[in-house]
Amino acid sequence: MSQSIDTLCVHAGYKPGKGEPRQIPVIQSTTFRYETSDQMGRLFDLEESGYFYTRLQNPTCDHVAARIAALEGGVAAMLTSSGQAANLFACLNICQAGDHIISANNIYGGTFNLLGTTLTKLGIGVTFVDAKAPDAEIEAAFRPETKLVFGETISNPGVEVLDIERFANIAHRHGVPLVIDNTFATPIGCRPFEFGADIVTHSTTKYIDGHGTTVGGVLVDSGRFDWDAHADKFPGLCTPDPSYHGITYTEKFGKLAFITKATAQLMRDLGSTQSPQNAFYIGLGLQTLHLRYPRHCASALKVATWLSKHPRVAWIRYPGLPGDPYHALAQKYLPKGTSGVMAFALDGGREVDNRFMDALRLVTIETHVADCYTCILHPASHTHRQLTDEQLRAAGIAPDLMRLSIGLEDPDDLVADLDQAINSAYA
Numbered sequence: 001m002s003q004s005i006d007t008l009c010v011h012a013g014y015k016p017g018k019g020e021p022r023q024i025p026v027i028q029s030t031t032f033r034y035e036t037s038d039q040m041g042r043l044f045d046l047e048e049s050g051y052f053y054t055r056l057q058n059p060t061c062d063h064v065a066a067r068i069a070a071l072e073g074g075v076a077a078m079l080t081s082s083g084q085a086a087n088l089f090a091c092l093n094i095c096q097a098g099d100h101i102i103s104a105n106n107i108y109g110g111t112f113n114l115l116g117t118t119l120t121k122l123g124i125g126v127t128f129v130d131a132k133a134p135d136a137e138i139e140a141a142f143r144p145e146t147k148l149v150f151g152e153t154i155s156n157p158g159v160e161v162l163d164i165e166r167f168a169n170i171a172h173r174h175g176v177p178l179v180i181d182n183t184f185a186t187p188i189g190c191r192p193f194e195f196g197a198d199i200v201t202h203s204t205t206k207y208i209d210g211h212g213t214t215v216g217g218v219l220v221d222s223g224r225f226d227w228d229a230h231a232d233k234f235p236g237l238c239t240p241d242p243s244y245h246g247i248t249y250t251e252k253f254g255k256l257a258f259i260t261k262a263t264a265q266l267m268r269d270l271g272s273t274q275s276p277q278n279a280f281y282i283g284l285g286l287q288t289l290h291l292r293y294p295r296h297c298a299s300a301l302k303v304a305t306w307l308s309k310h311p312r313v314a315w316i317r318y319p320g321l322p323g324d325p326y327h328a329l330a331q332k333y334l335p336k337g338t339s340g341v342m343a344f345a346l347d348g349g350r351e352v353d354n355r356f357m358d359a360l361r362l363v364t365i366e367t368h369v370a371d372c373y374t375c376i377l378h379p380a381s382h383t384h385r386q387l388t389d390e391q392l393r394a395a396g397i398a399p400d401l402m403r404l405s406i407g408l409e410d411p412d413d414l415v416a417d418l419d420q421a422i423n424s425a426y427a
C-alpha cells in the first residue's frame with residue numbers, strides 16, 4: 001500500500017518492535033559489540049550489514065536518512081554533517097581529478113565557491129551556465145570529461161525555479177546524471193526524481209529541521225541512473241575499488257551502489273558524519289514538515305502580495321506571484337507553493353534598505369533562512385560585503401536585493417512590522 005507523503009513524514013524509516021521506543025531513539029554510541037571475530041570480519045567485507053562504527057553508520061542517522069529517502073521517492077540516503085558536505089559528497093562520489101561539472105550559475109554562494117574554488121583546486125573543473133540559456137548553449141558546455149549537471153530547484157538567494165525536466169533531458173542526452181539541491185522546495189514542495197533528476201541533496205539545516213537547531217545535510221539516490229551503461233565515465237562506481245577489497249559497487253550493490261560507495265568510501269575517508277543527536281532533531285522536524293511547509297508558502301504569498309502593491313517597493317521576486325517570471329515553472333514544479341523565501345528592494349537603494357532593516361522589530365537580521373523565524377539579509381551588506389556593486393551584479397545579485405524568509409508567525413503581524421519599518425525608513 002503506498003502511503004501519502006504526509007503519513008511518510010510521520011512514520012517512514014522507523015517501525016518499532018514490541019516494547020521498543022515509539023520515537024526514533026538516539027543511539028549515542030561510537031561503536032557496536034559483536035560475539036565473534038568472524039561476525040566482525042564479515043561486516044568489514046560488506047558481506048553482512050550491521051553497525052560497527054558511527055563514522056560509517058549509526059541507527060539513528062539511518063532511520064532519519066531512510067525517512068528522507070522515502071519522502072523523495074529514492075532508494076537510499078545518507079546524512080552528512082552539513083548541506084555543504086552533501087553537495088561535496090555528491091560531486092566526489094561521481095567525479096575525480098580531471099573530470100568536469102556543469103552547473104547552473106544561480107546556485108547558493110557556498111556551493112558556487114565549493115565548485116568554483118575548492119573542487120577546481122582539486123582538479124575537478126566547472127562551467128557555470130545560465131539556467132535560462134537555450135539547450136544548444138548549455139550543451140555546448142559539455143566535454144568528454146563532463147560527469148554531472150548540477151542545479152537548485154529554487155535558487156538561493158535569487159528564488160529562480162529550475163526547469164528540472166529540461167536539465168535532466170540535457171544531462172541524459174550526454175550520459176551523465178542530474179544532481180538537484182532541493183533545499184528550498186523540500187520533498188513536500190517538489191520531488192525532483194519525478195522530473196528525471198537522478199541524485200537529490202538537501203541542506204537539512206533549513207526547512208527539514210525547521211527550528212534553527214541543527215546544521216546538517218543529506219544525499220539521496222533515485223537508484224535510476226544506469227552507471228554501467230556509461231561505465232567508461234564512472235570508473236569509481238563501475239570498476240573494482242582497491243581500497244575496499246576490489247568491490248565493484250554497481251555489480252555488488254545494484255541500485256544501492258551510489259549510497260554504498262558514498263558511505264563505505266567517502267564517509268570512511270572524509271568523516272563528515274552527522275551526529276545521532278542532531279539526526280534526532282532532523283527526524284523530529286520531518287514529522288511536521290508537511291504541516292509547516294504549506295504554512296510557510298501561504299504566509300509568504302500573503303506578504304509578497306502585500307509588498308508587491310506597496311508604493312515604496314522597487315521590485316519583488318517571488319515565484320508564487322502571478323506576475324513573476326518564474327510563475328509558470330513554479331506551477332509545474334511547485335504546485336503546493338514556492339517556499340517562504342523572496343527577494344525584494346525598496347526605492348532608494350542600499351541606504352534605505354539599511355534604515356528599513358534597523359527599524360524591524362519582529363523580523364530579525366540573520367544569515368539563516370527557511371526556518372520558523374522570519375528573517376532578513378542584505379547580501380551586499382552581509383554575506384557578500386567584500387564584493388563591489390559590479391561584482392555583485394556579475395554574481396546575479398542586485399546590490400539592493402534583500403532576502404526575506406517568512407517563518408511561522410501570523411503573516412498579519414509580519415506585514416505590520418514590515419509596514420512600520422518601511423515608514424520609518426523614509427521618515
Ligand SMILES: *Cc1c(COP(=O)(O)O)cnc(C)c1O
Pocket residue numbers: 082083084085108110111152156181183184202203204205206215216217
Ligand atoms: C544553506 C544551503 C546550503 C549549505 O548548507 P549548510 O547546511 O549551511 O552547509 C546548500 N544549498 C542551499 C540551497 C542552501 O540554502
